[in-house]
Structure formats: C-alpha cells, structure tokens
Amino acid sequence: MKKCLSLSLLSTLVLASCATTTLNKTDFNSAYNTIKSKELATHIKAFASDEFGGRGPSTQGEKLTLEYLTKHFKEMGYQPGNGDSFLQQVPLVSLEASADMGLTIGGKTYEYKKDMVMGSSRISEFETIENSELVFVGYGVNAPEYSWNDYKDLDVKNKTVVILVNDPGFASKDPDLFTGDAMTYYGRWTYKYEEASRQGAAGAIIIHETAPASYPWSVVENSWSGPQFSFQKENNNMDRVAVEGWITKDVATEIFNKAGLDFNKQKQLAAKSSHNADLGDLTASVSVKNTIKKSISNNFIATLPGSEQADEHVIYSAHWDHLGTDPTKKGDNIYNGAHDNATGTAGLIEVAQAFASLPKNPKRSITFLAVTAEEQGLLGSKFYATNPIIAPKKTVANINMDSLNLLGKVKDVSVVGIGKSELDDMLQVAANKQNRTIGGDPKPSSGGYYRSDHFAFANIGVPAMYAGGGTQAIDDATATYRKRMGLILRGCYHQACDHYRKGWDLSGAVQDLQLFYHVGFNLSEQKDWPKWDIKSEFQRK
Template identity: 45%
Template sequence: MLRFPRTTAAFAVLLTVAACGGADKAATAVALPDVQFPDLSLQTLQDVTRELSSDAYEGRAPGTVGEEKTIAYLIKQYEAAGLKPGNNGKWTQDVPLVEITTKNATPLTFSGGKAPVTLQYAKDYVAFSYRVQPKTEIKDSDVVFVGYGINAPEKGWNDYAGLDVKGKTVIILVNDPDWQTKEAKGEFNGRAMTYYGRWTYKYEEAARQGAAAALIVHDTEPAAYGWNVVESSNTGANYLAESKDGGAKETAANGWIQLGKAKELFASAGQDFDALRAAAAKKGFKPVALTGVKATFGFDNAIARKMSHNVIGVLPGAKRPDEYVLYTGHWDHLGRCTPVNGDGICNGAVDNASGIAGLVTLAQAYKKAGAPDRSIVFLAVTAEESGLLGSKYYAENPIFPLGQTVGGVNMDSLNPNGPAKDIVVVGRGKSQLDAYLEKVAKAANVAIVDEPTPEKGFYYRSDHFSFAKLGVPFFNFGAGEDLVAGGKEAGKKAAEDYEKNRYHAPADEYAAIKNWDGMLADLKLYYAAGRMLASTTAWPNWNEGDEFRAARDKSRPAK
C-alpha cells in the first residue's frame, strides 16, 4: 500500500494534455475544462471512517459478520449519496473465496546439519497453504537455497537452473537481486522493485518449479516491513480465490522465516549465509543444496468457503455513459489479529476505512456538481489484504468492459499527517496519465518528486495493479514527505511512526487520526484527476515499451 502523506489545494484550471485514443500512437492535445471544486464534507469523511473502523465491525475481515455490516453500511451510504446500483440493478458483485486458517502448527525443524535448528511458529516462522486440504505435512524434505527465486528468461536469469527442486523446500531471499542499488536502473530496475521481487511472485515460481515448500527469509529493509507485519498478516485467516483444482498446482506450504534463524540454519549446513546472499545477487548464480539438511513441519488447515462481495455504485455520464472512470478502494482489513496490550482487533482506520470514506465523500461531491461526460464508478473491493483478490476478480470479470474503461484512481489509505508541499507518483513514466498529473500539480502549486522508496514495490501492492495487468491505466499517487507543517523531517518521522506502530496493527484506530486536513487534500487531488479524465474524449495509454502497453492495445485496438 502507498504510505505517503498527501496534499493539494482547491483550484480551477484549463488543462491541455497529450493522450492516445485506443492504440492510436498519434498524440493529440485535449483541452480539459475548468474543474470547480465543491466543498468536500469533512463530516462525511470522519463519520464513515469512525463507523467502519469501530470494534463493531471486528476489523472488516471478508466472510465475517464484519463484512455483512460493512456491505450493508456501504450500500446505505451509496444510496444516500445518489449513486445507482452498479451491477445490473444490484449493489454488489459476488467474489467466491476460500478461507484457510493455519491451526496447530508444529515447530519447523531442520535436521541433518551440524546441529538441529528449531523455529517456533509465529515467533520464528509462519506458514500457510494455498491447497484446499485439511492437513499440510512437510517431512524430511531436502532443502535448497535458490537465491532470489527468479526465473526470468528475457533477462537470461534463472535461480533454479540445473537443479530439480520437485518435492523440496526452497529458501528464498526477498526483493530483487539489485535492491541495494541507489539508482532505479539495472538488471531488475535497481532500487525500484519489480514484480520478481514480490513475495507473491516467489511463491508462484516455486510452485511452477514443483517445490513442496517455499520459505522467504525476512529482512526488514528489503521486505519494507518488520516481522510484526509478517506475523499479523499470516497467522490468521488467509483468503484464496476459488479454483477448480483446489490449489493442487500450488506448493504444499508457503511461509517466512526470521533472518537470524536462516543464518543459524546455513551455519549448521556448513554454509556462509552472507556469502551466498552476495553470490545470489550476481547473474549466473546456481541454486545451492544444503546437503544432508531436511525440513519437517506441519499444520492443520481450517477451511471455509465464503462468498465475499465487491460493492459497486455508478453515476451515469451525461454525454458518454458507456465510457467509464473508476475510483477504487478496498473495504477489508485483517479482522481479529495478534493482540497488542489486550487489543486483538485490527480496525484499519487509515488502512483503509479512510479510503472508503473517501469514496463516499467523492460520490457526494460528484453528485452535487453534476455528472461529467463519462460515467464514474465507485468500486469498493474485498480481500485486498489477502492478495488483491477482489480487484483481481472484478478485473477478470468486469461489470463494465475494460475496453470501455478509460482509467481510474486508486485510494489506499488517506493521509493523517497534514498537507505537504509535494506529491509522489508511483509508476511515474509508465503511462500518459503523467501529463494529467503534471498539470494538476502545477495548478495546485505542489512539486512532483521521485518515489523515495521504490525498493518497497508499492506499484505491485495495491488494487490498481489488478487493472494495470489487464491494460487499464490508473493514477497511483500521494503526497511526499515535505509537510507544510514541519517539512521533510516531520514527514519522514510521521511515515516511519505509522509504519512501525500502526500499519497492520491494532493501533490503527480512529482515535489515532489527529489531522484531517491532509485527507481532505488527498481527496481534492483525486477528484481533480478523475474529473479531468471523465471530461475528455481522450484514451490515455501506457507509454511505448511499457509492460502493460500490449494489454491495452489488445483491449482497445486501433479502429
């Protein structure tokens, strides 16, 4: 999720941008009309955030009573805002999920080395299964270090080369091989994380290679979060999209292990972890078997099939109602989680009750200002915290065709720290939406700065990614750390404090939000970006050579 404080100011301006229609490569100047800002309702923003993050919603986990309350409340708010049901007369889209909760986990033991190494569940390791089966057991599984676990033929890179890992347990490093590079360039974009660096990819590739278990070594800096986030996110229920084979193609077990325990394991196997980690960062690395070492662990899987829901409201366009601009945000959070000081509910006030409150607040503003030329879709998705499942399901089963979807604005956590002087664009340089945002930033008198932490892979960590993969360009931006009150030092301190003390923790509560000006500022920027997109005839595309360009050209071929 995007973790920058954000900003803007109210403004009205005539804009001109370069944009593409379908796969047409000729850029045309499109004049955007003045964007008159109505007053955004602070009361609505606060009321919806307070309600959704209250203990009564139990952390808004999919498939729970918390979901039922969330869906009912959102429908009521959408109706009051004047939206129409977005799914052929219905407010919701069914999203079939399988809930799997790890139970009765044994210690993870590595035997056969100089001395046995034992890891305790939650404290030293976490594990879960994507297979829909009642029990998972890994017994005396050979252990292999596969570096960063990447197989990228287009780069001539294969960390699995020359060794069959079928039925084995693979140990994997987090992030990309060149994550320590200061600049965002190199084999894997240097400091800027690619999808190869995401934990989701590493499990996917391990499954393709036939591994029995995939264990990622947790290291706070390249992971971009502490062990507390790994623990809280993986010791409760995990949600999967329903599949025909029940996850049979997945690894039997996936998980994380603490860095210190990984070093202990490698030393027991007669290997130098730091030396192998350095070797894995270089092209030509070959996997290394930890000779004689066997992994053994197991756990039960509590399985429940649940129907979750996306909530969809629409404001039909005044001139071209069959062209759509999306506003997205995820309504779910972690539900009941690891207690801290006796509090076992992860309320998710900032993440992402604030974003859903933003959807309702913007819906009111759009209705009051009158519909733009194109239709505006307000899409509250489920199961983002479980791997972007709700947005993935919608993107693959769209209510409004993706070929008729111009683009969108994703809102994943509004800023509780106050206005800033700059904005950060995640994925800057990827699409023609940059031209819109440059004009917006100029009019708002805020600077656009490079993403300060591209190594954290924010582009692949929120719901816009589900649409980007299928070709739909999305705005993904937020304010930088240069706060109006306190400057960069204050902004950095506030961001670090949130990530350390409240992100994915019970402390992310309504009472912890002390400043609402930054949230309102966020919404003014998001309103402007979406309104401009909905008021033109342009079809912004991905830039030539971008990984998502082909998908967009396929969905909107040249006419």
C-alpha cells in the first residue's frame, strides 16, 4: 500500500485526508506516461480536418465528431454516461440574421460587419427598433455588492442602451474597484445584454475596443454573424431586448461627438462611479430578419466507473464545437478550430486513455464530458448544469480543457481564477512532479474564468479548475518558438487560419494533460472533497 501525496502550496503544507489504495506509484507513473504528443496530434488533426467542417453544432461535422469520440471511448472500455447512451440531447435554435441590414443613427447609416454587427436573440423572424432613443449607461452594470448601478434613476424602457465593454476595474486599474484588472462576470457581453433586458430596454449596443474586449473587431465579425445558437424556450426569448449587437470604437466616437459629448471623457467618468448620460436627441433604427432553424445538438458523456465510490464523479470537460463553415465567404471558408478547441477535445481522449490503462479503476468514477455550442455562449455546459446527468452533490470537481498550450514546455502553470478553491493546492502537487510553479492568469482582464465551460460547474457550486500553459519558456529555443507561434495563434483566433500545423510543439500540451490526469487521479483517491475558498463567489448549493 502507498500513502497519497501531501499537498503543498508554496511554503505552506496542506495535508490531504488520504485513503489507501491498491494503485501504486508504478501504476500511476505508467498511466501518466501514456499521454504522448504523437497520439494527441493524431486526434487534433482529425477533429480539425476539413472533413469535419469546423464542427458546427447540428451539422455533419457534429455527427463525425460524436462518432469519433464514441468509437475511441468504447475502445478504451468506457461506459455510456447517460444511461445507455453516450449522448445528452441539447435542443437548440439557430438564428441567422440577414446581412441586408443597416444601423441608422443621427442621419447616417452604418454598414454591417464594417461598422457594426446587429442581431436578435428573440426566436422571431423579424425584430426592429425604430427611432429608439439612445442612452449611454457606462459599463451597464447593476452590482449591489459593489454599490454600483449604472441604471440608477434611469428609465430605459423602449430605449436603446449603449454600453462599454469589460468592467470599471479594468478601466481604472484600481485593485479595490470590483476586482481590479481581473474581469468579473459583469464585464462579459452576455451579462450586459441580460441586464439591459432586465431593465426593459428595446436595444443594447456594446462598444468594441480591442484591449478591454481582449480580441479584435474581426472576432466580432466572425463570431456574431452567421448562425447564432440559443436554447429552444417556451417564451421564445421574448424577455430579451429586441436587438442587440456591437459597434466599433470609431462609430461610437462619431455618435458621441454628434451628441456633443467627448467619448474618452465619458469613459473616464464611467470608470470612477455609476454613470449614465443621454446622447442628445439621437435615435437608432435597425431591422433584423432572422432565418430560424430548430435542431438537436448533443453533449458527449462517458464514464469509467469507480471501483469503490462509483456514485461520486470527477468530471473532465472540453467543448467539441467551433464556428463551422461560412458558405458566403470566398476562399478558405472552414473555421477548423484546431487550437480552439480540437486540442481540448483531443486532450479528453488522451487523459481518458491514461485512466483506462490503470490495472484497476480509481476509487471514484472518472467522467468525460464534451459539450456543444460553447462558441455560442457556453450553451452545452449551461444545459448540462441545468439538467445534470450526475447530481452536483455527487460531482467532486471539474477539470476543464480549452485551447491547450501549443507554445512548448514551460517552467510555470497559469491558473485562471487562482485562489478560488483548494484545487490550486492539488495542482501544485502535480506541478511539483514537473518542477513547475503555479501562478495566476497572465491576462486577467480577459475574464477567462467566466468564458469557458467550467463556469457552468462553478455556478452550481462544483469546484472547477481552468489552468494550463505558462509564461516562462523552458529554454531559449522554446522562447524563440513561443514568440513566433504566439503571434500566429493570436492572429488566428476565431479565424479560418486556425488549422492544424505540423510544426506545433505539443510537448507543453502533454505537460498540462499529465497535470490534469495527476489532479484527477488524486481527487479520485483522497477521502476529502476540495472546497471553495471562503472569499469565492461560488459555494456548494
């Protein structure tokens, strides 16, 4: 019998409540080393192939993706995770706005994609706002816990609100305002549309800026045009604003000037305290014509039953979907999504293989969940969280994989949302084996903890880990490679050029997958469940 590892974080020793197991160190290491670059590359290449067509939900690409996952998990000896099925149906509706639209403000009509992208979340063939009064509502935040309300003393019924992206903490860099440079959920576009709807607005327009959004305008063009997915709801989403969308900073500056306001001064005021302002007598008009298609997409779920506590599960997750194919685009019109997120989906298979290679199943069940429609607002994971196959009270933790490290080996591990739970301590144990240190998110302003599928688990109280990569190259050669490849990856985010490349250094991805396996292994064997930090906004419900 072997004792499980003690947990250490920096100089603090945190002892795990350990239970004995028949799985010894040799078994653990043998499985650990089954995770290899060659096999990982094979799976990435398959998911990101042109044949899979960009893996759009409810397409032939989805069918091929699910068949591939089912085949490999069956071969590894995994059982269907949803009764006798590997699939969980997710009822979706696709809304595709006609490109034949123009946003008219102050006598000028702005061009679709070039100046603005508009749409509607309502399951309706036609939505419009006509001469809707414009109101600037700062960051569009109503947060009582921060004593902040940009809608204070303001009636926006039948009006269109204009909103800054991100939150006041990012703009002010004040560590005592919200969470400083680290984006909160209040900074996410999803929240801003939701709050505008709660306030009774007719329309909601977000002003895009690359730094606070953490992505360029081209991402807005590609991600918010074409089919947009949401859930099929009885109310047809009629509780949402009629029209929602984005405008460029240049358009916003022009609009503010027409209203006799200085855009930059208004931004400064909005970053200091709750703020709103009328935009003179300016109004907005735009019509959205939707093509509606209802469909069924699927989450994939597979389980390796625990040898002793089979009803308790450690869940690994990744989203299998990407943006699909754009038939209106000339040239390369397939958004292959190799980095985002063929890498994470392939990673599920590699970690699953490591567990399957153990001579005996771990004590707790290990479950792998590949979710749909992440690119459309985390829909697959939200659906799972609302309709969990495994009860939250039986879910020990979630380990999420999204866009693995393709920049080579590193000396550290970046933890998105560091300090939120005891999973950090367990990650440090795994990092110690690789002589790596752990640190926070290198880009907290992007709000990464609220932008991937682990967030759905956190919202129902399940400790969720989102980590990987790092900033410190293992050697000079890797540092040089990182500079070159980093530019390519950033430039290809949500672009057609995000395809598989033979020159990728997958050694860093393997490092991280071994970390994730290590953390999950310890979670499956130790007695105690990980807890949220007392200051975390997430707690077991």
